[in-house]
Amino acid sequence: MTGLAPKARINNRRELILDASAALFVEKGFVSTSTRDIARATGMLPGSLYYHFASKEDLLVAVFQEGVQRISEGVDVALATAGPDPWVRLQSACEAHLAMLLGASNYAHVVIRTLPSDVPDAEKTLVGLRREYEARFTALCDALPLPLQVDRSVLRLMLIGAMNHTPVWFRKGRDTPAGLARKFIGNVRGAQACADASVEANFEEDRG
Amino acid sequence: MTGLAPKARINNRRELILDASAALFVEKGFVSTSTRDIARATGMLPGSLYYHFASKEDLLVAVFQEGVQRISEGVDVALATAGPDPWVRLQSACEAHLAMLLGASNYAHVVIRTLPSDVPDAEKTLVGLRREYEARFTALCDALPLPLQVDRSVLRLMLIGAMNHTPVWFRKGRDTPAGLARKFIGNVRGAQACADASVEANFEEDRG
DNA sequence: ACAATAACCAAGCAATCGTTTGCTTAGTTA
DNA sequence: TAACTAAGCAAACGATTGCTTGGTTATTGT
Numbered sequence: 349m350t351g352l353a354p355k356a357r358i359n360n361r362r363e364l365i366l367d368a369s370a371a372l373f374v375e376k377g378f379v380s381t382s383t384r385d386i387a388r389a390t391g392m393l394p395g396s397l398y399y400h401f402a403s404k405e406d407l408l409v410a411v412f413q414e415g416v417q418r419i420s421e422g423v424d425v426a427l428a429t430a431g432p433d434p435w436v437r438l439q440s441a442c443e444a445h446l447a448m449l450l451g452a453s454n455y456a457h458v459v460i461r462t463l464p465s466d467v468p469d470a471e472k473t474l475v476g477l478r479r480e481y482e483a484r485f486t487a488l489c490d491a492l493p494l495p496l497q498v499d500r501s502v503l504r505l506m507l508i509g510a511m512n513h514t515p516v517w518f519r520k521g522r523d524t525p526a527g528l529a530r531k532f533i534g535n536v537r538g539a540q541a542c543a544d545a546s547v548e549a550n551f552e553e554d555r556g
Numbered sequence: 557m558t559g560l561a562p563k564a565r566i567n568n569r570r571e572l573i574l575d576a577s578a579a580l581f582v583e584k585g586f587v588s589t590s591t592r593d594i595a596r597a598t599g600m601l602p603g604s605l606y607y608h609f610a611s612k613e614d615l616l617v618a619v620f621q622e623g624v625q626r627i628s629e630g631v632d633v634a635l636a637t638a639g640p641d642p643w644v645r646l647q648s649a650c651e652a653h654l655a656m657l658l659g660a661s662n663y664a665h666v667v668i669r670t671l672p673s674d675v676p677d678a679e680k681t682l683v684g685l686r687r688e689y690e691a692r693f694t695a696l697c698d699a700l701p702l703p704l705q706v707d708r709s710v711l712r713l714m715l716i717g718a719m720n721h722t723p724v725w726f727r728k729g730r731d732t733p734a735g736l737a738r739k740f741i742g743n744v745r746g747a748q749a750c751a752d753a754s755v756e757a758n759f760e761e762d763r764g
Numbered sequence: 765a766c767a768a769t770a771a772c773c774a775a776g777c778a779a780t781c782g783t784t785t786g787c788t789t790a791g792t793t794a
Numbered sequence: 795t796a797a798c799t800a801a802g803c804a805a806a807c808g809a810t811t812g813c814t815t816g817g818t819t820a821t822t823g824t
Contacts, residue, residue: 404813607800
């Protein structure tokens with residue numbers, strides 16, 4: 349009777365709780381979201397949440413984890429069909445990242461909106477999860493054909509900062525994740541752009 | 557006896573309260589900072605704060621306002637001695653912005669760390685203040701000699717996003733605001749860099 | 765049919781929240 | 795010295811917070 353895994357009952361509302369929490373965490377932030385808010389959104393009573401999650405912070409960690417997994421999968425899928433060109437690969441990753449961040453999934457948004465230092469007890473966990481994800485961009489930037497004097501680390505952090513700031517100003521309809529990814533990469537291609545300038549003007553248009 | 561302005565007593569602790577609040581808002585965020593935290597940090601009792609500020613939100617607005625003013629002044633001063641070159645001017649502005657953000661002044665950090673949507677009642681005020689400041693970068697980016705197809709608005713938002721993300725990863729000693737500004741601008745100079753490549757390799761070193 | 769348990773409700777706990785109130789003290793002005 | 799006020803203390807207000815506890819329902823395997 350090791351019985352750790354709970355047998356799946358028909359209606360497992362765990363996911364419902366996670367969905368509602370993700371939406372609320374995006375809308376009001378973690379600290380400003382009360383367990384009663386979540387309970388109300390799921391049609392339960394506050395205490396009932398604690399059957400599924402040990403604490404409010406555990407709930408955040410679960411949402412955060414799900415967010416990291418989804419955005420990771422999105423990027424990985426994009427990279428799997430991106431071809432060999434380093435710049436195209438980076439742009440594809442950015443497009444997937446932005447699509448997750450600006451699209452319907454609240455989970456990814458929680459990951460970049462939640463400041464780990466706001467949740468001291470879970471800080472290390474969250475930072476670790478995020479770093480694990482961002483390692484993808486480390487690899488992508490290291491693979492770029494860049495002059496030696498370019499600080500790839502700064503380039504990566506620049507891109508990540510720029511992308512994670514988009515939820516503040518993005519307006520659906522005026523921009524698209526694909527369009528932004530193209531402009532972002534275009535802006536940092538730098539010297540490369542001189543050589544092979546308009547080579548992929550057509551590549552950009554068959555997406556988004 | 558219109559007497560709206562309070563006569564200055566010797567020890568006006570308003571600034572002390574603002575300083576302590578700014579530090580705490582940076583460390584723990586606005587929502588997670590209690591009025592008791594602020595009171596303890598200033599050596600007062602919680603209620604005494606309300607002699608100086610009508611509400612906790614008003615206190616935030618005051619800190620935010622001070623932050624916007626300081627970072628604006630920093631950028632304006634930098635621009636006043638930056639010369640005519642549009643790229644140099646932009647880089648100087650970025651350097652000043654980063655210096656404020658990563659330096660000793662907590663006020664500037666509050667401005668970029670506080671998500672206005674976390675404070676619904678003061679949201680419009682904060683957004684307005686921030687936009688007024690960021691207008692400087694709109695002008696700077698519009699002045700850049702760029703190919704027509706470059707979206708200056710996205711370039712600006714990219715830079716701002718990248719800069720405002722630096723507090724997350726910046727390590728004093730490993731980087732400097734001036735160094736980062738140089739790298740940031742270098743990364744987005746793009747096609748320009750081909751033409752006048754190493755012209756200002758010496759310009760960068762006499763600062764920071 | 766029966767025991768087991770997943771899933772939830774109902775109620776309330778102690779702690780903390782932002783804020784208010786009434787009063788005191790120190791300093792200024794007349 | 796008397797009137798006034800800036801500044802803050804002491805104490806508590808009602809509301810909200812995350813969470814616990816004990817009981818209830820409904821589904822499940824046997």
